[in-house]
Amino acid sequence: MGSDRSLWSEAWRDLRQRRMIRACLWGILVFTLLAAYGEGVYRWYRLTDRTPPYQQVNLQERYLPPSLFRQPFSYDRAGGSTVHLGYRERIRKGVQVLAHRPLGTDNLGRDVLQRVVQGARIAFLVGVVTSLIAIPIGVILGCLAGYFGGWVDEVVVWVYSTVACMPGLLFILAISMVVGKGLTGVYLGIGLTTWVGLCRLIRAEVMKHRDHAYVMAARSLGYSPWRIIFRHILPNVFHIVIITFSLRFPASIGTEVFMSFLGIGVQGEPSWGVMIGNARLRLWQGIWWEMTAVTAAILIVVLAFNLVGDALRDALDPRLRARDNT
Amino acid sequence: MGLQWDYFIVTRYIIRRLLYMIPTLIGVILITFILFNMVGGSPAVMTLGKNASPRALEEFDEQRGFNKPLLAGWWTGTRALPDTDFRDGAGIWREVAGAEWVQAGPGAGALRVAPGAPSVLPDAFPLRTGTTYRLQFVACMPAGGSMRWLIDGKPVGMEPEQAAATWQRHVITFQAPDQPQRGRMAVEVSGGALELRSVRLERRMSQVYDSQLVHYFRQLARLDFGESVATNQKVGTMLRRGMLPSLMLTVPIFFGGLVLSISLALVCAYLRDRWTDRVLVVVAVALMSVNYLVWIIFGQFFLAYQLKWFPIWGFESWRYLLLPVGIGIISGLGGDLRFYRTIMLDEFYKDYVRTAFAKGLGPVSVLFKHVLPNAMIPIVTSTVVALPFLYTGSLLLESFFGIPGLGGLSVNAINSADVDVVRGVVLVGSVLYMVASLVSDLCYAVVDPRVKLR
Numbered sequence: 001m002g003s004d005r006s007l008w009s010e011a012w013r014d015l016r017q018r019r020m021i022r023a024c025l026w027g028i029l030v031f032t033l034l035a036a037y038g039e040g041v042y043r044w045y046r047l048t049d050r051t052p053p054y055q056q057v058n059l060q061e062r063y064l065p066p067s068l069f070r071q072p073f074s075y076d077r078a079g080g081s082t083v084h085l086g087y088r089e090r091i092r093k094g095v096q097v098l099a100h101r102p103l104g105t106d107n108l109g110r111d112v113l114q115r116v117v118q119g120a121r122i123a124f125l126v127g128v129v130t131s132l133i134a135i136p137i138g139v140i141l142g143c144l145a146g147y148f149g150g151w152v153d154e155v156v157v158w159v160y161s162t163v164a165c166m167p168g169l170l171f172i173l174a175i176s177m178v179v180g181k182g183l184t185g186v187y188l189g190i191g192l193t194t195w196v197g198l199c200r201l202i203r204a205e206v207m208k209h210r211d212h213a214y215v216m217a218a219r220s221l222g223y224s225p226w227r228i229i230f231r232h233i234l235p236n237v238f239h240i241v242i243i244t245f246s247l248r249f250p251a252s253i254g255t256e257v258f259m260s261f262l263g264i265g266v267q268g269e270p271s272w273g274v275m276i277g278n279a280r281l282r283l284w285q286g287i288w289w290e291m292t293a294v295t296a297a298i299l300i301v302v303l304a305f306n307l308v309g310d311a312l313r314d315a316l317d318p319r320l321r322a323r324d325n326t
Numbered sequence: 327m328g329l330q331w332d333y334f335i336v337t338r339y340i341i342r343r344l345l346y347m348i349p350t351l352i353g354v355i356l357i358t359f360i361l362f363n364m365v366g367g368s369p370a371v372m373t374l375g376k377n378a379s380p381r382a383l384e385e386f387d388e389q390r391g392f393n394k395p396l397l398a399g400w401w402t403g404t405r406a407l408p409d410t411d412f413r414d415g416a417g418i419w420r421e422v423a424g425a426e427w428v429q430a431g432p433g434a435g436a437l438r439v440a441p442g443a444p445s446v447l448p449d450a451f452p453l454r455t456g457t458t459y460r461l462q463f464v465a466c467m468p469a470g471g472s473m474r475w476l477i478d479g480k481p482v483g484m485e486p487e488q489a490a491a492t493w494q495r496h497v498i499t500f501q502a503p504d505q506p507q508r509g510r511m512a513v514e515v516s517g518g519a520l521e522l523r524s525v526r527l528e529r530r531m532s533q534v535y536d537s538q539l540v541h542y543f544r545q546l547a548r549l550d551f552g553e554s555v556a557t558n559q560k561v562g563t564m565l566r567r568g569m570l571p572s573l574m575l576t577v578p579i580f581f582g583g584l585v586l587s588i589s590l591a592l593v594c595a596y597l598r599d600r601w602t603d604r605v606l607v608v609v610a611v612a613l614m615s616v617n618y619l620v621w622i623i624f625g626q627f628f629l630a631y632q633l634k635w636f637p638i639w640g641f642e643s644w645r646y647l648l649l650p651v652g653i654g655i656i657s658g659l660g661g662d663l664r665f666y667r668t669i670m671l672d673e674f675y676k677d678y679v680r681t682a683f684a685k686g687l688g689p690v691s692v693l694f695k696h697v698l699p700n701a702m703i704p705i706v707t708s709t710v711v712a713l714p715f716l717y718t719g720s721l722l723l724e725s726f727f728g729i730p731g732l733g734g735l736s737v738n739a740i741n742s743a744d745v746d747v748v749r750g751v752v753l754v755g756s757v758l759y760m761v762a763s764l765v766s767d768l769c770y771a772v773v774d775p776r777v778k779l780r
Contacts, residue, residue: 162353167714167755169721173740174748178366254617258722261619264740273619280623284631295620303615310611 007239011315021311024304031120031301038121041114054118054270058109063282066104066112066289072097104289106275107282112290115270116297122271123301126186126256127249133191134248135241138198143229145199146206156203160196168193172255176264186265190252198244205237239316246309250302257298272298336768343764354756355546358749363538364396369745373555380405380450390552390746391541398537400530401460406449407511407527412437418448428521436521444476444512452510453477453502458530460499461511464523465489471517478503478510486516493523551753552746556738561750564735572731575647575723576716579654584709587659591666592693595674606663613660622726625653639728650723665708669701676700702773710766714758 015021045052064070072094103112145156172193176185206229209215218228253272259265260273272294279290362369370386371378384405387393395402403409410417413435416427424445428436439445453459461475472486475498482500489496513520545552551561594603629649630638636649673679674697682692724733732751739747771777 158349158353162350162357165350165354165756165759166357167752167759170736170748170752170755173721173736174361174752177372177740177743177748178361180367250615257617257619262721262725262737262741276617276619276623283623283627291623295617298617298620299612299615302617303612306611306615 007316011312014315015308015311018311021308024307027300027304028308031304032124034117035121035124038117039125042118042121054110054114056110058105061101061105061109062107063287064101064105064109066293067098067100067102069104069289070097103293106278106290107287110270112293115275116272116293118270119272119275119294119297120301122183122266122269123253123256123298125183126190127252129187130190130194130252131245131248133187134193134195135198135245137192138195138244139202139234139241141195142199142202143206143234146203147210147225147229147233149207149210153203156199160199163193164196166193169255169258173259173262173264176259181264182267183265186256186259189259190255194248194252198240198248201240201244202237205240206233209233209236243309243313243316246305246312250305250309253298253302253305340764340768343767347760347764350760351757354753355543358752359539359542362745362749363392363542368392369743372743373745380408384451386555391538391545394541395531395537397539398535400534401528402531404459404527404529406451406453407447407461407525408450409524409526411524412522413524422446422448424515436523439473439513439515439520439522441471441515441517441519444479444514447511447513449511454529455502456504458499458501460497460528460530461525462495462497462528463525464493464495466491466493466521466523467518468521469518471515471520473516473520474514475500476512476514479512489520546753551750554739554744554747556742556744556747561746564747565732565750565754568730568732568735570731571641571729572724572733573716575650575654575729575731576720578647578651579658579720580709580712580716582651583655583658583662586655587662588666588698588705590659590663591670592698594663594667595670595697596689596693598671598674607667610660610663610667613656614664615660616657618657618722621653621657622722625649626726639726641727641729646727646729650720650727650729654720654723666701666705669704670697673697673701699773703770706769706773707766710762710769711759713762713765714755 015025041052041054101111101113103116106112106115141156141160145153172189174189175192176189179185179188210233215228215232218232223232256265256271257273257276260271261277262273263277265271265273275290275294279287279294283291366372368383368387369390369392370383374382374386384393387405393402393404408417410419412419412427416437419425419437420427422437422439422445424442425437425439428434428438465473467473467489468491470491472488474486475482477500480503482498487496487498549562551565553559554561554564557564590606594606597603626638626649630636637646640646679692679696682696687696721733721737723729724731724735725737728734736748736751738744739751
């Protein structure tokens with residue numbers, strides 16, 4: 001992609017110069033690392049066939065508030081004792097308290113922080129896997145329709161306008177109901193329904209490129225259509241894929257939260273939706289920390305992705321802004 | 327709006343568009359067919375559960391046409407005798423007298439039927455009278471001998487059949503007896519033992535094209551969406567009843583959100599790049615990023631439960647709608663505001679706006695008389711297409727606030743795997759979407775005189 005390098009590097013420089021976007025990129029990096037860590041923990045405990053720490057029930061420590069709200073640096077008043085600890089001792093104890101269940105525990109005494117990290121893992125998986133389903137469908141169909149036109153185009157347009165007719169969330173839920181509850185249902189439901197917008201954009205863009213001189217040149221050199229589409233045209237429209245990816249990532253996280261909350265999504269694992277559903281019942285008893293932790297996690301991740309996606313769109317293709325309503 | 331609103335042109339246009347709708351409608355029907363009839367497991371099992379009796383499952387399938395061949399064909403499965411592969415286990419064949427499941431050794435994973443008195447097959451319910459059945463099985467008789475299949479004690483065919491010493495596929499076709507008898511199948515083995523590897527019973531249809539697909543199309547042609555399993559009501563009735571509460575919730579959300587976001591977008595566009603605009607944009611992105619669930623939970627908890635400003639749950643008077651409507655507006659505001667702001671800004675840099683300001687018009691007049699009508703073009707297309715989703719209601723709002731509309735209905739239906747209801751809502755939703763996109767194109771022509779209907 002020799003000639004595009006300037007576009008990409010310029011966009012990258014553009015993004016890095018804005019402080020807000022830089023913060024968001026760091027946020028996304030941390031989210032990715034946490035997800036990877038969560039995956040490691042998950043795999044390790046499955047491999048060794050033990051209960052992972054985020055599932056360990058500890059009834060003595062139910063409803064433990066976040067450590068900051070447990071007065072970590074105050075006197076130890078347990079049992080009415082008024083022993084004055086030394087300064088260093090108090091700091092040491094305080095840090096100990098802070099490090100123990102930093103975000104508190106839920107109704108079964110499970111560590112909220114570890115569960116939030118597991119939720120990050122699931123959210124990341126959902127974002128990536130659904131993109132891996134939706135983006136190839138959208139790109140391939142869009143390229144074929146745009147390049148070949150004619151009946152291929154008509155068939156593709158028929159397929160995507162049919163899918164576009166289906167009522168969004170309900171269609172997703174119906175797919176996952178048919179496939180069966182669980183992550184696979186979530187992946188398929190979101191992945192198979194959210195490729196239409198990308199397909200439309202790619203189709204329109206490829207149509208424009210079809211008559212450009214470089215495509216004509218490639219055609220007159222006798223290259224096969226596949227080579228022209230995927231080696232010549234696709235790199236020139238690839239920024240659409242990047243932008244779509246960064247904007248659909250948070251959307252699919254949100255959908256997963258819905259589905260898991262409704263009980264159709266993830267089963268038996270602490271996804272953010274499952275945690276919200278769980279925490280919602282406790283909220284009425286004044287247990288606010290689980291809810292707050294999950295809400296904040298979702299907000300930060302989705303906000304970071306939205307801002308970066310927007311900035312990417314502005315940097316790579318400002319014309320896309322008005323075209324889709326996201 | 328002169329000539330092009332010729333009655334004839336509009337009618338021709340609408341007819342053409344309606345014709346274009348046919349392939350899409352067929353596509354939608356096919357997608358729901360593929361989804362509910364082909365991809366998933368049996369809808370009967372999904373709805374009634376794994377422990378339902380085969381008879382109940384068969385009745386469910388019979389009522390909904392799920393026991394017919396998928397696309398076309400003479401033969402279709404029946405639940406009277408479960409399809410069994412003895413390599414996986416013996417299932418209900420364990421209780422068959424004179425038969426034993428061979429677990430290990432030579433001939434492992436087979437059912438050995440000993441010679442002697444007839445062994446009655448473990449059928450779940452009688453065969454249909456006067457219907458032709460076909461029994462397919464893979465069998466061998468290592469020690470030689472012969473077998474005879476019996477229906478109500480009467481042999482099928484004349485001669486006892488021989489089976490080879492190696493695995494071989496056998497097919498016997500027979501007619502279920504006409505008399506209202508039990509219609510039990512049995513096998514009588516003589517000589518050496520018979521070993522069965524797999525068994526499948528099929529029923530013959532009276533017509534080749536009497537398939538699930540045709541049944542589905544016929545049902546839809548009668549506008550019959552089936553029957554809910556949970557409530558035993560007609561799905562059509564349920565959809566009609568749920569529509570009003572849904573609309574009472576979504577129409578105010580739609581118009582409220584539209585008015586609010588468009589006016590805020592105008593403010594943003596007018597004060598572009600000043601702090602009001604910047605703050606509003608940041609707030610919009612933040613609003614967008616808050617999950618819908620969070621709005622609902624916090625709204626219900628703080629505003630309704632703690633502050634007692636609104637009723638928490640129910641559908642008794644207009645006051646019950648206030649909170650859900652407010653939440654609906656707020657949650658959609660962020661995205662809409664940003665979208666409309668972009669549109670407004672695109673208009674704002676055009677020459678006619680500068681001219682309007684230059685000739686001394688006030689901001690209100692420029693905004694509402696000049697910018698807004700032009701910005702309406704993209705707004706109309708995006709909003710009218712959103713109209714049919716008003717009908718499906720808001721799944722979450724309705725189930726959280728106990729509003730008996732279509733959204734809550736669908737959530738319940740999905741949770742209880744009520745196939746017909748889900749399918750009905752999906753179908754009607756997509757048809758409404760098609761109609762709305764037609765209306766949207768017509769509106770497009772109304773607001774933009776440059777658009778010509780073809």
